[in-house]
Every structure is written in structure tokens, then in C-alpha cells.
Amino acid sequence: MIAALLSAPDDQPRSFAASGGRADDALTLWTLHELHYRGIAGVDERWEWQASTIGLRTELERALETDLRARRPEAVVTGDLAVDLLRILADDDSPSLARHVQRRATREQTLQLLRQRSLYHLKEADPTSWVIPRLTAGPKAALLEIQFDEYGNGDPGRLHHRLFEAGIAASGLDGDYGAYVDEAVVEILEQNNVLSMFGLQRRLRGAALGHLAAFEGTSSLPSRQLAQGLRRLDFPEEMASYYDEHVEADAVHEQLALRDICVALVAAEPDLYDDVLLGAWACTDLEARAAGALLSLWDAA
Amino acid sequence: MSARPSEEHADIVLCPDGPMLLRGAAVVQDEDGVRHRTTRPVTAVCRCGHSAIKPWCDGTHKLLRD
Known part of the structure; x- marks a missing residue:
């Protein structure tokens, strides 16, 4: 996914898959989030709102949130x-x-x-x-x-x-x-x-x-x-x-x-x-x- | 900035078990008569007496409760 961001959105597939590896997924999500902050040098700004990047971001965030809620003890x-x-x-x-x-x-x-x-x-x-x-x-x-x-x-x-x-x-x-x-x-x-x-x-x-x-x-x-x-x-x-x-x-x-x-x-x-x-x-x-x-x-x- | 805040927004707030919040520019005179000008829009003034940066709060009051 990170390599794909170096080309224009038009030339890329319409979906990206999560790697399943914790470290890779964390770095990928950090990169996707940065598109919403100040962007990344050399990356086409249109990537911020492509269906493919939003789809992957949604999937990775869902996994992150699920892990977080699973770890959480019952609140008082x-x-x-x-x-x-x-x-x-x-x-x-x-x-x-x-x-x-x-x-x-x-x-x-x-x-x-x-x-x-x-x-x-x-x-x-x-x-x-x-x-x-x-x-x-x-x-x-x-x-x-x-x-x-x-x-x-x-x-x-x-x-x-x-x-x-x-x-x-x-x-x-x-x-x-x-x-x-x-x-x-x-x-x-x-x-x-x-x-x-x-x-x-x-x-x-x-x-x-x-x-x-x-x-x-x-x-x-x-x-x-x-x-x-x-x-x-x-x-x-x-x-x-x-x-x-x-x-x-x-x-x-x-x-x-x-x-x-x-x-x-x-x-x-x-x-x-x-x-x-x-x-x-x-x-x-x-x-x-x-x-x-x-x-x-x-x-x- | 408006000089007259609305009634739902206090200039001075006494925080439970915490500092006094002071909104706006002010000069605070400490126990030794030394004057300190506030440098931010809202300032926390020490009320527990144990802050290391008096007259401002540095959170030390939280250690006193334990």
C-alpha cells in the first residue's frame, strides 16, 4: 500500500488489503492518517479520499478499536x-x-x-x-x-x-x-x-x-x-x-x-x-x- | 476580546481539591509581596501551598491526597 501511494490514484487498484502483521498494520494506518494531517512528500493529495485508502483505514481502525475494547476492564x-x-x-x-x-x-x-x-x-x-x-x-x-x-x-x-x-x-x-x-x-x-x-x-x-x-x-x-x-x-x-x-x-x-x-x-x-x-x-x-x-x-x- | 464575559462563564473558578482558575490578564501578588503577571488566557493559581512554581499550580496537590 505504501509503495502504491507513490503513484497517482488513477493508476491503482480499487482496494488494498491489511497485511495482518501488527507492526506493518500500525505503520500503514499511521501513514493513512497522515494523509489527513499534513500529507506525505511525494504522495498525490487525492489519496486522502480514495475509496481504496478509506476502505483500508476503516478496516485497520476497526481492528484497533476491537483490540482496545477487548483489553479494557469493566468500568466502575x-x-x-x-x-x-x-x-x-x-x-x-x-x-x-x-x-x-x-x-x-x-x-x-x-x-x-x-x-x-x-x-x-x-x-x-x-x-x-x-x-x-x-x-x-x-x-x-x-x-x-x-x-x-x-x-x-x-x-x-x-x-x-x-x-x-x-x-x-x-x-x-x-x-x-x-x-x-x-x-x-x-x-x-x-x-x-x-x-x-x-x-x-x-x-x-x-x-x-x-x-x-x-x-x-x-x-x-x-x-x-x-x-x-x-x-x-x-x-x-x-x-x-x-x-x-x-x-x-x-x-x-x-x-x-x-x-x-x-x-x-x-x-x-x-x-x-x-x-x-x-x-x-x-x-x-x-x-x-x-x-x-x-x-x-x-x-x- | 470581550471585556464582559457572559454569566455562564466565571472569571475565577475554585476547583474541587485543586487550584483556582483565573481567566484573563491579571497581576497576582504572592505572600512575599512579589507580583507575577499571568502569561496565558487561563491560569491555575496554587491553593495547596506546595507548588514548586508558586503562585502557579504545578499539580503537586494531587500527591498530597494520596
Whole structure:
């Protein structure tokens, strides 16, 4: 499929098949999602909306969602969404990459982590922006309050994915969008793919926002640990200050995401209650898998 | 930007077990009399007293609950 994208859509078959291999499927889906973001150099832009690519994307997303739901433990539902969502975060006792970087990681391990994280951080906040036009006034205005901050409050130099780009470039890495996709572990690809799927599918808007609340709610403290670890390893200030920014920003965002977005969303659309919890759980699950994969790679689990 | 927000949107929000959210540009004076200008549209002000970046919140209050 990836080779086929280098020619014009008119010259290609009308369907593509999934490979069935987990790593290949994850890379294929990541590639298909990128057609909806900034595209891929050398790929005809018409591929974004061809029946063949949409068909394969649908098939791969269905498999990803089925796996996710099969792994999910039964949710505790009290009727108070904020309580139930915070319980998911409190119950998460998975190993922490941030703590490893803070205390023990080598410089090489930390560079590897930054390369893996670059897949998301170079389009930070973008997957959630797909959700905006699908919301009613309350959660929409609150989501925009977060997104505007993510996008630098009008200053491109303060835009979070630009801060990350500046940080990794100062650290001697390639800040180009998608530069490190070839070395991404499958758990990182799947983490990105689920986030894009939540954003792109209107049906999963509740999960997208539950994911946002969990992501922001587990960011301030780990960001502080990452900033400390980067300074311990003498990384440039541009890199450490990217995480400083997230300590402060995400302490705000987590409050807005939980109450002004998720609680308001479920008040407007009560049927989305379980999807919000699904998204929050998925955030913790995908991060646990990514952390487990990288820590075992480093023999640090 | 509108100077007068609607009634359904508070300028100051006290978060349960969390910080105080402050909307709009403001100057916050801390316990030592030092003034800090907000730099973002919504700011979280520490209420637990244990933040490492006071007067702003850094999420430390969550560790105090455990």
C-alpha cells in the first residue's frame, strides 16, 4: 500500500488489503492518517479520499478499536463522571518513563525517547482539533480555551509543537515532521493511531475528549520529572523548558478538560458517558504499553 | 476580546481539591509581596501551598491526597 501511494490514484487498484502483521498494520494506518494531517512528500493529495485508502483505514481502525475494547476492564460507573474518570487515573500503576528519565536514564535512552515522542509532539493537540465542530457550545468553548493555549495563544513561537521542534533540534535531533517514524516501536505507532482514530471518527468524540482529560491529568507531574531528568543530563534549555511549559499549562488544562469539557459533554450527550471513560482508560493503557516496551528495550522495567 | 464575559462563564473558578482558575490578564501578588503577571488566557493559581512554581499550580496537590 505504501509503495502504491507513490503513484497517482488513477493508476491503482480499487482496494488494498491489511497485511495482518501488527507492526506493518500500525505503520500503514499511521501513514493513512497522515494523509489527513499534513500529507506525505511525494504522495498525490487525492489519496486522502480514495475509496481504496478509506476502505483500508476503516478496516485497520476497526481492528484497533476491537483490540482496545477487548483489553479494557469493566468500568466502575458511579454516575459522577469526574469521580469515575479520576479513579481510572488513580488506579493506573504502570511504570513511568518520566520517572526513569528523572532518575536513571542515559543520554542515549533519553534521545531515543524524544525520537519516539516526536511522532506525537510534532503534531501536538492536532488530533483533538478534529473534534471541535462536533460539539455543542459549552464543551466546544472549553476545548478551544485549551487548544488556543496549545497553539501558542496566537504566537507561533509559543505553539507547543514548535517548542518541541526547537527543543529536539537544539538537542541534535531532526525536528522535521515524521522524521523518526521508521524507528517508532509498534506501541508508539498504536498510541498515535488510536488518538487519530478518536479524532477522525465523529462517533468516538467522547473517547477523544476522555483521552484528552486523562492525558492532561497525567501530564504536569511527569513533565516536571522529565524537565529535571533533561537538566540532569545537561540537555539544552530549549528541551527542558518545553516540559516546564507543560507543568504550568497542563495544570490548567486538566481542570478544564475534566469539568468544562468532559462533564459538560456528558451533560449535553449522556450516551457518551462510557465513551469518555473508554478514552481515559485508553490513554493510560496505551502509555503503559509504550512505557513497558521502551523500558524493556533498555532492560529497565 | 470581550471585556464582559457572559454569566455562564466565571472569571475565577475554585476547583474541587485543586487550584483556582483565573481567566484573563491579571497581576497576582504572592505572600512575599512579589507580583507575577499571568502569561496565558487561563491560569491555575496554587491553593495547596506546595507548588514548586508558586503562585502557579504545578499539580503537586494531587500527591498530597494520596
